Amino acid sequence: MKRLFSIISLLIILVLVIGVVGCSQEKIPTTQPTSQVREPVKVTSPEPADEPTKKTIVKETANTAVSSVKEFNVVATQWKFDPGTIKVKQGDKVKLMIKSEDVPHGFRLADFDISERLNPGETVNVEFTADKKGTFNFFCSVPCGAGHGTMKGQLVVE
Numbered sequence: 628m629k630r631l632f633s634i635i636s637l638l639i640i641l642v643l644v645i646g647v648v649g650c651s652q653e654k655i656p657t658t659q660p661t662s663q664v665r666e667p668v669k670v671t672s673p674e675p676a677d678e679p680t681k682k683t684i685v686k687e688t689a690n691t692a693v694s695s696v697k698e699f700n701v702v703a704t705q706w707k708f709d710p711g712t713i714k715v716k717q718g719d720k721v722k723l724m725i726k727s728e729d730v731p732h733g734f735r736l737a738d739f740d741i742s743e744r745l746n747p748g749e750t751v752n753v754e755f756t757a758d759k760k761g762t763f764n765f766f767c768s769v770p771c772g773a774g775h776g777t778m779k780g781q782l783v784v785e
Contacts, residue, residue, distance in 0.1 A: 701725040703732040703745050703767065706774030714783045715757045721782075723753045733768030736782060742768055757784040 697719045702709045703726065715721055725734050727745035734753070735742045738761075743751045767778035 696720045696722060698722045698724065701734075703727045703734070703778075704729050705772050706767075706778040708734075708765070708767075708778065708780040711780040712783060713780070714785065717757055717760050717784050719757050719784075721755055721757050724750055725753060726750045730771050731769050732771050732778070734765060735768035736763060736765040738763040739782075741765075744769060757782070760784050 695716075697715045699710065699713055699722070701713075701723050713721075713723075723734075725743070725745055726749065727747050730747060732745040733743065734745055734751070738759070739755050739757075741753055741755060743753060745751055761784055763782040763784070765780050765782060767775060771778065
């Protein structure tokens with residue numbers, strides 16, 4: 628009986644040792660894992676936002692050959708635009724950076740379908756292609772005081 632008890636005890640200890648050793652070892656997979664090749668993710672920073680006081684409007688006309696970019700700073704004050712005349716060549720891309728310095732104004736260039744509100748201290752960027760020849764009037768489209776009706780200018784496309 629003592630001998631039977633010793634054999635059972637030895638078997639129990641052997642089972643416990645095998646169980647502990649078996650649990651602590653890393654299991655080896657029976658099949659090869661399939662590796663997936665993933666393309667690296669391109670992380671880009673967002674474009675810096677325009678200043679809160681700037682607005683960009685782009686007007687493009689189809690089938691237009693752009694020969695060069697002409698940039699103009701335009702200042703709106705009671706009751707004029709400075710410069711009052713803007714000259715470009717047909718096909719030029721035109722960029723107007725328009726700023727009101729005193730009260731709310733507007734900028735309307737109907738022949739190029741442009742109409743913008745100009746708030747004091749803010750710059751509005753307007754881009755378009757001068758795709759037709761001629762002299763085109765622009766004017767203030769927001770009532771700005773007694774001289775509002777005389778606040779005009781011209782775009783000359785040669």
